[in-house]
Amino acid sequence: MKKLLLIQLLVLILSAHSKLGLYADGCYICGSGSSSNCRDYCSYSGSDTSESRKKCEKSGCKIGGTASCPSAANYKVCSASIFDSPIDKKSLLASLLAK
Numbered sequence: 829m830k831k832l833l834l835i836q837l838l839v840l841i842l843s844a845h846s847k848l849g850l851y852a853d854g855c856y857i858c859g860s861g862s863s864s865n866c867r868d869y870c871s872y873s874g875s876d877t878s879e880s881r882k883k884c885e886k887s888g889c890k891i892g893g894t895a896s897c898p899s900a901a902n903y904k905v906c907s908a909s910i911f912d913s914p915i916d917k918k919s920l921l922a923s924l925l926a927k
Contacts, residue, residue: 855897855905856884863888867904871897883908 854876855869870884870891881891887906897905 853897855895856881856889856891857893857895858884858889858906859892860890862890863906865904866906869895869897869903869905870908871905872908880908 853871853873855871858866858868858870866884866887866889870887870889872880872884874880876894884891884906887908889906
């Protein structure tokens with residue numbers, strides 16, 4: 829009886845673990861015309877949503893499709909920032925000097 833309970837518990841744990849894998853991270857393929865920061869890929873966290881796509885587009889990626897994220901060092905991969913937009917240092921400096 830204990831073996832049966834142990835097997836059922838193990839099956840329950842493994843099935844819960846496999847469902848968590850459905851929300852894996854991924855990358856968008858950045859096409860021609862993308863910024864140099866996002867030359868090849870833009871990584872996102874969670875599932876593929878329109879919000880993730882918009883964040884990658886704000887980072888300078890012209891999305892051409894989805895892919896798994898590369899691990900090679902010769903690819904340029906930017907990230908879908910959790911912030912709305914990156915700070916533009918030049919415009920920030922210009923606004924501070926104008927005051």
